[in-house]
Amino acid sequence: MPPTPSSTAAPADSHPAFEAATYAKVTWRLMPLLFLCYVASYLDRVNVGFAKLQMLSDLKFSETIYGLGAGIFFLGYFIFEIPSNMILHRVGARLWIARIMITWGVISGAMIFVDSPTSFYVMRFLLGVAEAGFFxxxxxxxxxxxxxHRRGKMTALFMTGVPLSGVIGGPLSGWIMQAMPGLHGLSGWQWMFILEAIPSLLLGVLVIFYLKDHIRDAKWLSEEQKQLLASQVQAEASQKSEESLRRMFANPKVWLMALIYFCFVMGLYGVSFWLPTIIKTTGVTDTFHIGLLTAIPYGVSAAAMILIGRSADLRRERRWHVAIPALLGSIGLLLSTVYDHNTLLAMSALTLATIGIMSVLPLFWSLPTAFLGGVAAAAGIALINSLGNLAGFVSPYLVGWLKDLTHSTNSGMFVLAAALVIGALLTLSVPARLVNK
Structure with missing residues (x-):
């Protein structure tokens, strides 16, 4: 639950310097750990895109089988997302986030036992169940x-874990798969799953001892700092809708947000699950080199996410800061199909696409959190995320099916580009007064 210290009045010395120092202290305490958790989470979720480079030939899987297995993660995620977030709201972030991380670390490492399409589907589904509720x-x-007005930048900082997982995970996955095949009788892709699950387990244990559920529990803050934080959070909460779950589910704005997020996630997982394959199509065959190249678009987009998030906070404007990157992402995907046999030009296009897609996601979350509060926020955020992440099922399966059908990823990129355009237009249909706070 949100923190409720005994006094909600802002302290007398809450001038700009005191306020800035207080939020800097909170940020340095919370964000590094949350950021690392997201890096580990996203790496365990999408490293199957690298495993694919060896896994398909080892296990005789088709592109469609891979696409379905990659996407079925999101069915488990969808089913358990809202219950998981409601439990977190009741028992606190510390224990529940730790539980999520340790569980998904175990299941991600157990991917080494996949030996058939059925076991692939089951393990990916269970991984989705385990991770449901984290984001x-x-x-x-x-x-x-x-x-x-401070969450845009914080959400962007947190979500730079996605591109950083690509910066780290691409070269790391490529190196493991190239260097370790046959060691102790395991394939390179099996070693990749084992080694990349370890950080999730360690960070899950660290969360138990480090994270605090409430402002009032933060012994590293003074009473004046606690009062400042609580007064600002509660002042905003008083302007939000404390509606019932029934009314939240009937709220058309919540469903519009879910549809917008669905469109953006289509683009995200089209890139995340297929980027190594697209790079390979341009003529790069060495696994480690593919891993190095995937780090480029992710690294550039990490900086872009922070800059665009800072711009949105300074201007207190959300809609255009969401729509414009989405349109840039669409253009990048389309250009990647034009230059699909030229590595340099294709990488430039993919970098533009990744900048747009990655930058749009943290700013999107400033939209629903601007008008949802209390239990409606817990359930509403989970509902929007779970419905939106169904695109994580649709996107890789659709691209895989189209690739088997047309022997090219281009048709799939056209569909993903169209989804980003639709998401941008729907974002601009949201009234500015509702979200620009």
Whole structure:
């Protein structure tokens, strides 16, 4: 639950310097750990895109089987997302995020036992069940500490874990798969799953001892700092809708947000699950070199996410900061199909696409959190995330099916580009007064 210290009045010395120092202290305490957790989470979720480079030939899987297995993760995620976030809201982020991380670390490492399409589907589904609630739980957790005009930058900092997992995970996955095949009788892709699961387990244990559920529990803050934080969070909460779950599910704005997020996630997982394959199509065959090249678009997009998030906070403008990157992402995907046999030009296009897609996601979450509060926020964020992430099922399966059908990823990129355009247009249909806070 949100923090409720005994006094909600802002302290007398809450001048800009005191306020800035207080939020800097909170940020340095919370964000590095949450960021590392997301890096580990996303790496375990999408490293199957690298495993594919060896796994398909070892296990005789088709592109369609891979696409379905990659996407079925999101069915488990969808089913358990809202219950997981409601539990987090009740028992606190510390224990529940730790539980999520340790469980998904175990299941991700157990991917080494996949030996058939059925076992592939089952393990990916269970991984989705295990991870359900992590991302929306953190988004909800940030609302307990930061008001809306500070959350754009914080969400962007947190979500740079996605591109950084690509910067780290691409070369690391490529190196493991190239260097370790046959060691102790395991394939390179099996070693990749084992080694990349370890950080999730270690960070899950660290969360138990380090994270705090409430402002009032933060012994590293003074009473004046606690009062400042609580007063700003509660002042914003008083302007939000404390509606019932029934009314939240009937709220058309929540469903519009879910549809917008669905469109953006289509683009995200089209890139995440297929980037190594697209690079290979341009003529790069060495696994380690593919891993190095995937780091380029992710590294550039990490910087872009922070800069665009800072711009949105300074201007207190959300809609155009979401729509414009989405349109840039669409253009990048289309250009990647034009230059699909030229590595340099294709990488430039993919970098533009990744910048747009990655930058749009953290800013999107400033939209629903601007008008949802209390239990409606816990359930609403989870509902939007779970429905939106169904695109994580649709996107890789659709691209895989189209690749088997046409023997090219180009048709899939056209569909993903169209989804990003639709998402941008729907974002601009949201009234500015609702989200620009």
């Amino acid at each position: 929306p739980g953190v988004i909800l957790y940030l609302t307990y500490w930061y008001p809306a």
